[in-house]
Amino acid sequence: MSINKQLMRLIQCEYLRLEEETGVIRAGSKEIERQLQQLPAEQAIVERANRLLSITEKNSLQAPSRHYRQLSIALLGFFGILGGLATVEVFSGVEQASANFFWILLALLGVNAISMFIWLLLIGWPNSADQNDSWLMSIQAWLSRKSSQDTSALRAWQQAISTTGGQQWHLSVISHGLWLAFLSGTLVMAWLLLSMRQFDFVWETTILSGDAFVSISQWLATLPSLLGIQLPTASHVMVSRVGESPQDPDELRILWSNLLLSSLAIYGLLPRAVALLFAIFARRHHWNNVLPDVSTPYYYQLKMRLSPDTVAEGIVDDDAETCHQTHNFSASNTATIAKLQQLDDVCLAGLEYDGEWPPALSAIGLDDLAPIMFSVNAIDRSSREQLLSEAGNNSIRNIVLIARFEAAPDRGIIRLIRQLNSKPATLWLLLIQHRSQQTSQQWHDWLSAATDAQLPQQQVGRLNIGIGNDGA
Template sequence: MTELQNLWLTETIRLREEHAGPLEDQEANRLARAAGGDLTTRIRHRARWLADRDGLTQALRHWLQGARLALVVLAVLAIISGAGLGFAALGDGRAPVNVFWALGSLLGLNVLLLIGWALGLIFAGEQGATLGRLWLWLSEKLARDAKAAQLAPALLLLLQRHRLNRWALGVLVNGLWLLAMLSALVIVLLLMATRRYGFVWETTILGGETFVAMTQALGALPALLGFSVPTVEMIRASGDAALNIESARQAWAGWLVGVLLVYGVLPRLCLALLCLWRWRRGRASLRLDLNLPGYAQLRERLMPSSERLGVNDAAPAQLHRIDSTVGAMESDGALLVAIELDERPWPPKLPDSVKNAGILDSRESRHKLLEQLSRFPPARLAIACDPRRSPDRGSLALIAELARSASATRVWLLQAPPGEALDGERLGDWHNALQQLQLPFADCAPMNWLETGHD
């Protein structure tokens, strides 16, 4: 995942908590503290964990797929529109081509929108907003993920805060117009290569010298690149009828192609490259704004005062992975813990090498143990559960969180007290739930495994 995507997910989590209230983030905060680093690093680590848990990471992938598909749709539309401009400008070759009508068809809308884009860039900074909103709307629709609706506002806020939205939209707008102009240029060249066109200019109120001056002025820059410009005699003669002279047709064709290239294609290419350069430069400097209320409130939870004073144990290299092996973890020892036992004698007799973590029957005891495990993960952890209780969502979440804090975990489903039988249906629910967690379980005490690491 790229740096921008990490920041994007972090901003999405902040917006989500700002509108819907704080998320359940105790495990995320604990993991972020264990990972270490400065406040920005911990906030991003927390956000990434919450995004993975709540499906936002997958929604981001869906949104990006939709964005790429939307970009392809817009690019195809730009190419088709450019081709339509080319056909409209030259026609089928049966009638002479009015050069200034053709030029207006090819460049008129492009030049007007280019001027509007430049004015918006200078005065407002919100140029291309309509096309940008269309792209965002298409991206969301094509993503087909309800959670992806939270991503677009977060991206816009992140970019607006650093004034990068203008450059991102600039790349989109100028890139699409560049495709349209290239498509029009290709169609014009193909039509001129396969049909014979005559060129004229017509007017009622303007004089011929006006068209001579306009033609020469527009052709000055293309002439520097080697494109032909009709002579004064050719221009004047074309006001009466299309010249049936090969050199005249080629001169007008070269002039039209040169003007389209210089005033249509090259400006969009230069602006697209400029916006792309500014976008990449600005993207590299993106940072979280820690002064925002949503981030400022996390300071004490992710960087407690005792840690900022320097009382902080080094976190093990790898933590919280159920499928990790002992050799891949900086873990040691064996631990037995029980969850919400009702009037049972506890603990059983334990070997000297196995430590007892007691019974977790309150929020405080759970948090205390999880904090200890994040710093000193055991190599083997046995979790004792009373199968007379239903496997509710909270108990299963706690079992999963404990299992992520040890190299290897087993669940001990305790036997019923003498004279009492276990509910077979409820026991089956426990089996199904633990199988979904992919945790081994048994109804006998795993003391030998806790002590030696094998049965």
């Protein structure tokens, strides 16, 4: 029996999974993954394992199957012999060479029939074979211990088989196979015994009617007679009853032997063989459709790698200016704020200030300031223009520009600061901080912006009016 190809593929995937889950990444796996991106995910997963594993490894993955086969052959032989021995045992009970036909048939096929019936009942039962893999595995583990086999191969097998879920078919194949071996042994031994020894087949009953046995034997004969085998007729059966003396005992012996052997073959071996074939086909069908379970984290991630949702195409239009200036700042904010609060002749202006304009001085932390005037809050083109024209007024000595600390000082803002800074009045930039969050980067950004606008950093201050005061 060769190993199912698809199952072998799954075993290879599982082998890699077990390896990769310990953190081992094989060389070339990235490249292979890239090449496989066009394939459907499940197929790509399988193909990836196929390409990553070496021939030696693939061969070593076959090993558990070899052990399994050895075990199977041994077991089949064992059960064949057992069948033969059972037959000998059954015939040894025959007294004075007159064998009770129906009793022998029942002894040889009865247990088989019951077992077959139970199998038929349970085969439709889902998951009934779940627990049974443990003994299979135990036997395999024991075998591989004996042969000091690669354990990772065995684990891969185990994982693959346990996730596929078709164990009932696998177990069915095993049980039908063993029964078939047993029945073959029975048939061969029965044929040998009937060839070498002489039995007179009789039947007897105490409480049943003789007609019942006649009809049973005729019913048994229906199928074999289709094959043209010579079988006992009703009259033959009648004369075989214990106590009758048949006219032609030789012919009768042959007819009864024919019925026994053909019954063994047709009612014992044939159903088992059919069931075995059915189970083999069902197992093959099941194994032909096994796929890695992508609902598990490992395969999900692998699937995502093989069939990515996104791909980076990199930079399309690069930045020509590679060097950006970095500044170091050391001005004391406290000193700037103190100076700000002592100013007179102040004109307050807003730089995209967020809130009511003009603001209450308490809201911007400048209670002590006595401004002589308010200018506008520059929030759009026209207010900017208005601010610039008012700032040009020579009577203004100090302009305090109020801005949100949280705003990003973009080039538009820098341009406005530069323009205001070129006016005769001294420009101060006061940043109002509402949230006391991470601030050092933003503070640095504003100081850089001021430097870009040629505004000395001593003229930039910040006030935290939010929760807590971490301005320093």
